[in-house]
Amino acid sequence: MKRFLPVEELARDERFIRSDLAEGFADPRNGRVRDRTISTARLQPDRAAAPDRARSLMHGIFVGEIQALEAAGRTTFDFDDADAPFALKLDMARQCWDESRHVEISVKLGEHMGTEIGEYTEATFLYEAACVTDPAMRLAGVNRALEGLAIDVFNTMKDFGEASGDPVLQFCEDWMLADEVTHVKMGSDWLRRLTERDPERRERALEFQRAVDKLFSLGGFRGETDESPIQIARRFRELAGFDTKEIDEIAGLAAESIAETRALLGKTG
Amino acid sequence: MANLLLIPEEFTLVLFEASRMRELLDEVLVAIGAPSDLNITIEVDEELAQPMIASYVDVDDARISLWYSGGNFEDTLKARVLDEERTRRELGVGILRGMDRLSREFAGAPRDNKLSDGQRVLWEVTAEGRCVRAGIPTREARLRYVYRLACGFSDTADAAYEKAWSGGFSTWESIADAVASITPTAETTSRAVRRDDLRQIRE
Amino acid sequence: MVDGRKPRPAFAPWDRRALPGLFDVEESARRVGAYAWLEMRLFEALGGWIATVPELDVKLVLGRHCYHHAWHAEQLQQRLPELREMNPARLTLPANEGIVAFAEALIEPEAAEQTIEKLVGVFRVLLPRTIAAYTYHLNGTSTITDAPTIRTLNFLLQDEFEDWREGEMLLQSLIKTPEQIERASNRAKSLEALIVVAGGIAGAGTLGEEVNESENKSEAVPE
Numbered sequence: 001m002k003r004f005l006p007v008e009e010l011a012r013d014e015r016f017i018r019s020d021l022a023e024g025f026a027d028p029r030n031g032r033v034r035d036r037t038i039s040t041a042r043l044q045p046d047r048a049a050a051p052d053r054a055r056s057l058m059h060g061i062f063v064g065e066i067q068a069l070e071a072a073g074r075t076t077f078d079f080d081d082a083d084a085p086f087a088l089k090l091d092m093a094r095q096c097w098d099e100s101r102h103v104e105i106s107v108k109l110g111e112h113m114g115t116e117i118g119e120y121t122e123a124t125f126l127y128e129a130a131c132v133t134d135p136a137m138r139l140a141g142v143n144r145a146l147e148g149l150a151i152d153v154f155n156t157m158k159d160f161g162e163a164s165g166d167p168v169l170q171f172c173e174d175w176m177l178a179d180e181v182t183h184v185k186m187g188s189d190w191l192r193r194l195t196e197r198d199p200e201r202r203e204r205a206l207e208f209q210r211a212v213d214k215l216f217s218l219g220g221f222r223g224e225t226d227e228s229p230i231q232i233a234r235r236f237r238e239l240a241g242f243d244t245k246e247i248d249e250i251a252g253l254a255a256e257s258i259a260e261t262r263a264l265l266g267k268t269g
Numbered sequence: 270m271a272n273l274l275l276i277p278e279e280f281t282l283v284l285f286e287a288s289r290m291r292e293l294l295d296e297v298l299v300a301i302g303a304p305s306d307l308n309i310t311i312e313v314d315e316e317l318a319q320p321m322i323a324s325y326v327d328v329d330d331a332r333i334s335l336w337y338s339g340g341n342f343e344d345t346l347k348a349r350v351l352d353e354e355r356t357r358r359e360l361g362v363g364i365l366r367g368m369d370r371l372s373r374e375f376a377g378a379p380r381d382n383k384l385s386d387g388q389r390v391l392w393e394v395t396a397e398g399r400c401v402r403a404g405i406p407t408r409e410a411r412l413r414y415v416y417r418l419a420c421g422f423s424d425t426a427d428a429a430y431e432k433a434w435s436g437g438f439s440t441w442e443s444i445a446d447a448v449a450s451i452t453p454t455a456e457t458t459s460r461a462v463r464r465d466d467l468r469q470i471r472e
Numbered sequence: 473m474v475d476g477r478k479p480r481p482a483f484a485p486w487d488r489r490a491l492p493g494l495f496d497v498e499e500s501a502r503r504v505g506a507y508a509w510l511e512m513r514l515f516e517a518l519g520g521w522i523a524t525v526p527e528l529d530v531k532l533v534l535g536r537h538c539y540h541h542a543w544h545a546e547q548l549q550q551r552l553p554e555l556r557e558m559n560p561a562r563l564t565l566p567a568n569e570g571i572v573a574f575a576e577a578l579i580e581p582e583a584a585e586q587t588i589e590k591l592v593g594v595f596r597v598l599l600p601r602t603i604a605a606y607t608y609h610l611n612g613t614s615t616i617t618d619a620p621t622i623r624t625l626n627f628l629l630q631d632e633f634e635d636w637r638e639g640e641m642l643l644q645s646l647i648k649t650p651e652q653i654e655r656a657s658n659r660a661k662s663l664e665a666l667i668v669v670a671g672g673i674a675g676a677g678t679l680g681e682e683v684n685e686s687e688n689k690s691e692a693v694p695e
Contacts, residue, residue: 001520001582011526011584017346027348028282029339032316046386049338051415052320056345069535070523076538077520086512086545086561093515093542096522100535103528114411117528120345127523164418 003078007128010070015118016063041220043156043229045164053229054160055115061153062106063122068150069099071130071142084135088194091186095143098179105172112168129212136194140205143187145212148250150180151240152222155233177236184240214253219261223254271298271307282315283339285351290342293353297360300403303368308332311360315339318348324359325381326366333367335360354406358397361405365396369441378441386419387448391433395444398434409434419452426451493614494680500618501555503609505563506674507602508548510575512564514598515541517579525587530642537594537639540631547624554620567678570670577666588646589659595639596656597663601673603632608679 043053072095075084084092110116129141154177161169195202216222222230232254237247273294279287290311298307310332317323317338325336341359344352369375369392381389394416397407413430420426429447431437438444483489495503518538525531549560557563566572578598581589606629610622647656672678 001579005523011524013526029316029318045418049321051418052322056320073519073522077516090542090546093539096535097539100532114414166422
């Protein structure tokens with residue numbers, strides 16, 4: 001088995017269909033709904049289309065968990081002990097088990113919410129962030145940016161479960177949230193240790209993290225205003241070791257991304 | 270067959286064929302045994318994509334008036350493409366509810382934008398159950414979740430669901446009473462105004 | 473009332489543990505290091521394979537088992553300083569060149585169509601061998617002086633048995649056609665040949681066959 005498996009080679013059964021990003025960008029409907037003064041884009045049970053938005057998000061979580069599992073797995077294999085010490089790989093192996101459980105939980109939650117594997121397409125951004133060949137960058141992109149996003153997503157879903165009186169959703173999301181906090185902490189810890197004597201490498205890794213954070217704030221998907229369905233979970237991010245400055249920075253990226261999307265749609269819409 | 274007014278006459282933002290949608294409607298009307306003299310308006314808002322789906326079923330001057338988000342008919346795997354199975358289901362439920370509205374048993378039902386989420390979805394459950402019995406495939410698991418979000422995750426709510434699915438509610442009053450008994454507090458305030466957001470600007 | 477001052481034997485009548493054992497400190501440590509080395513190669517392979525198998529249930533099982541074997545490696549390495557090796561990495565070594573060849577062959581399959589080959593290597597060749605070797609070790613070593621190793625191996629064996637059973641069930645659900653049967657048996661045969669040459673996961677004498685104790689020491693391959 002070779003090291004560094006490209007995204008094109010991710011193995012899937014026939015139920016999984018990849019998202020066509022080019023097609024998505026070319027969709028002439030983009031931006032038109034923006035004018036409808038929908039008072040909040042937050043995922044709340046009494047909002048328009050809430051059940052289907054929640055189901056679609058749950059499917060997105062499911063495929064995201066598969067890719068997180070694959071990414072952590074590849075980190076146990078892709079690097080020599082010199083580049084990634086055993087203790088780091090042990091943490092990644094632990095993360096494999098956690099992500100494996102998260103996939104199981106997501107499948108069950110998907111059934112609970114009336115969706116099924118393959119109902120929606122799979123975007124592979126997450127795994128792509130794990131294809132970098134520097135373990136410090138990979139940990140920054142996957143464990144800090146993407147697992148940080150997972151904190152925001154799970155907290156949003158937990159709130160949705162609470163507001164809708166769905167005990168199953170609330171219970172499961174809370175458990176997954178606990179795991180994600182641990183994964184972010186692992187990422188922060190290893191980023192610090194791997195780049196202890198190389199501040200430039202650390203800066204490159206953090207720059208990559210910012211790029212990934214911005215990608216996942218695209219179009220206002222994640223932020224702190226009513227325009228974002230996924231809200232930044234400040235409290236849980238603090239538990240995971242993000243300081244206020246870092247969280248503010250992510251909120252800033254989100255706001256920046258919303259402004260850019262507005263400008264883009266203003267030009268093309 | 271029915272006298273159909275389809276708005277728009279041809280689709281421009283999505284890749285739906287209006288002629289195919291008409292054919293699917295005809296299939297559905299036959300399957301559910303609809304009378305041949307129905308007057309139906311179907312308005313599709315092409316701008317609204319998956320998963321931003323919503324629909325309204327009303328009757329104006331003895332004409333069934335259906336409004337849908339384009340997402341209601343859209344393939345979840347292929348953006349802008351018509352999903353025929355989904356379309357049959359959506360049209361089946363809509364027409365059946367429209368036919369309910371034309372009947373005396375539903376004369377007292379408020380317009381769709383005045384229904385609470387619970388009332389609306391329990392009514393849909395009765396219609397979707399009828400669709401299945403008429404041989405139109407549906408996504409029962411999806412509907413159950415939508416229903417539970419509106420009426421609660423409880424054995425009482427589930428029992429009402431089963432009753433509705435198997436045809437136990439055949440009047441507006443029975444649906445309204447059932448919802449009131451399941452969610453007496455929540456349903457005193459209609460959430461229809463917020464649910465109406467998707468349609469608002471076009472009106 | 474019990475008289476606490478009345479002398480009692482140090483070993484209760486039912487406690488049959490005894491001092492004699494097959495391994496001295498050095499040999500127990502060598503074996504533990506060899507086990508740790510192989511558990512490491514195994515968890516890395518399982519982790520790497522997750523992205524390469526299309527079967528969702530297999531993917532999830534590999535994710536779980538990946539951690540089990542990483543944890544085994546950690547437990548074994550933690551025992552090494554207690555066996556007079558203060559630098560666990562120094563003794564975390566393959567037992568011989570044969571085991572290196574076996575591990576390389578085990579890890580080799582990559583294609584999405586090779587799930588059977590991947591699983592046969594782990595569940596029909598390697599895990600039966602680790603179960604056998606760990607069982608031999610805990611049955612043969614001194615139940616008093618090497619009790620910590622026995623405790624560790626018992627924890628590991630619990631996982632190994634359960635994982636082997638789960639993997640075997642996956643294989644039985646995947647192997648359905650004559651062609652698949654042949655693939656599975658060919659794969660087992662080729663890996664079996666390699667591990668037999670190696671003498672087992674701890675090298676010659678893994679299961680107590682007559683062997684010159686110095687044989688494995690000279691075979692140990694520094695990385």
